[in-house]
Each structure stands twice: as structure tokens, then as C-alpha cells.
Amino acid sequence: MNTFAEVQKLYKEYYNFAIKNDILEVPEGIEYREFGYGYLKKVDNRNLSFKNEREYKDWVLKNAPMHLYKSLAYMLYPNKSGGASKKGIFRRELAFDIDVHKTTKCKHDEDWICEHCLEEAKKQTIYLIEEFLIPDFGLDEEDLRIVFSGNRGYHIYIKPKDENIREIIENYSKEDRGFLMDYVLGKNLNLNYIGKSWRRRLIKAIKEKDKRISTKKLEKENNWRKIIENLKSKNKIYNIVEETKNKLELDEKVMDDDIRLLRVINSLHGYTGFIVKQLSDLKDLKKFNPLEDAIFKHFENKYYEIEILDNRKFEIEICGKKYNNKSKKITASALLFLFGHNIKFELL
């Protein structure tokens, strides 16, 4: 059996389901959006556009790509090539992209995943929302669209339900967007004059890391440097400040790049075969387990006999079933995962 042909069939089956059940994202203002897609590479092609929803869905059904993206920007000429200046951009959605590396608990290579790094991605997403977006940016949960990226990350769209605010932020310039990113990453943080929100965040971090450090003086003072310089725990505090600034693994390009593409919600991620899944709220995110909840359940009832020809040692658990080099019978979800990760095997 030809593996790639079988993988294609599975992607087609999924997109048939997603379109029939109306869960595939149809980006707002679809005629102004650029689309991109890929099969064996993440992006084989971009500068694609559709006149309307029907044309878009027909294309997806016919081509069933392994990676599918839309532009965050709205453009007058979405299919013109040659970069941002040629496209007549007049509006742009805002999104943060958390994309984590493997953690110290992970026992695999950088290109693999496990419950530990997936948990870390989730933890960082919750931190971004609870520490920055809600208290500092004044957003509500309903103003956010939280989406599992399909791999080791999350996309957090800022979608204020207040149309006037949305109008303002979707017209932000590149510099405005850069300011948001710099703020979250603490790039302009100045310990000689520290703002209220970052002070709150750092005090919390200090208390969590070392209960022996007294934060009383720091709580009332803007000029932290003056106080810290006279403390015995000076270096410890400076370290905690740096750690806190570096806590989030954000892909800055997703905020910066005018013509950045982001995965279509409820498409499949070609490396994992997992659904790029939207969570309904923070509570939903907190109990979300990608290895279970981002799996297309129809694929779990479909089995393949295989022979693995790869020397690499691996292990992955999908929907409670464990797979490794010795596996002989795998589900369609595992098939897509192994194929996406370039594990060599033969379908029998």
C-alpha cells in the first residue's frame, strides 16, 4: 500500500467531515485574505486567494493539504507576490503564538513531543492570559480566541467583542504591535522606574521562588535598583527578574510580520495529524489534553498493520494507546503522527 496516498485519503476524509459539519474556519473577509498550504514542507505555496467561502471550501476538499494557513492581514491584492508592499494591507488581526521547545523533563529529541512539553505550552498560555492579557491589557476572556496549534503551542487571538476597540487594535501599526510584544517580554523594563503591573508580577515571582526574601520595600517603591543594590539577596533577585522576563516562548514574528500566515482553525497539523483546535474558554484550556482532545475520533477506529523500518527509538501515546518502534498495529491517528515525523515504515 502506498503510504502517502493513504495519508492523503485520511486528510480528505477529515476535511470532508470538517466542512460538512461546518467546523473549518472561514476567515472573516475571506476575499481579502491570503492563503498558504503545504504537503511535505510546511509552506509549499502561498499567495493563494478565494473569491468566496464556496470556492475556498471546494479547494480544501479537492486538495486536502497537510498544512493550511490564512493571513492575519486583510489585503486588497492577497494573491500578488513580492511581499507586504505589493499587497495593499488595510487591516490585521492580532495574535500571540506560544511555541515551546522541549523541556528538561522530556526524554526525546527537539522534533518530538510528549505530555511534558505539551503541558509546558499550556502553562505558558495560561500565564500569558492570566498575567498579561486580562489584568494588564484589560481584556476579558470573551475577547480572546485560544487555539491549540496542533503541535507544541497555542495561538491566542485578540478579538475584542467591543467593535470599536476591535477596530482600533486591528488597525495597529507594526510599531504598535511591537510595543505589545516588547511589553510582554519585559524588553523595556527599567528597574529604576518600574510600573505597577510588572512590579506585581515580579513580587509574585520572588515570593514563589524564595520565601526568605522580604518584598515589603519593593511593594511600595518604583525605584527597585536603589533597594536591590543594598540587599544581600541582590543577585538572586536579579536572576528572578531575568527568569520572569524569559518565561514565555513567543514567536515574535507572528506579531511583527505584516504578511504572517497562521494555521486555519480546525485544519489538521501536518506534522502530528492533530486538530488545530479552538478551546471555548480558559476553563476548557485548563483541562485540555491534546493527545486525547485534539484527535479526530474517526481515526481512532481505523487500524493499520505496519512494519517499522526506522532505527530511531520513539514513544508516543495517543488516546491512551502507546506506540513505539515495535508497534505492529496502529490507528490512523498514529499513522499520521509517524508519517508527519518522518518515521520510516511500511503499510502491510
Ligand SMILES: [Zn+2]
Ligand atoms: Zn516533551
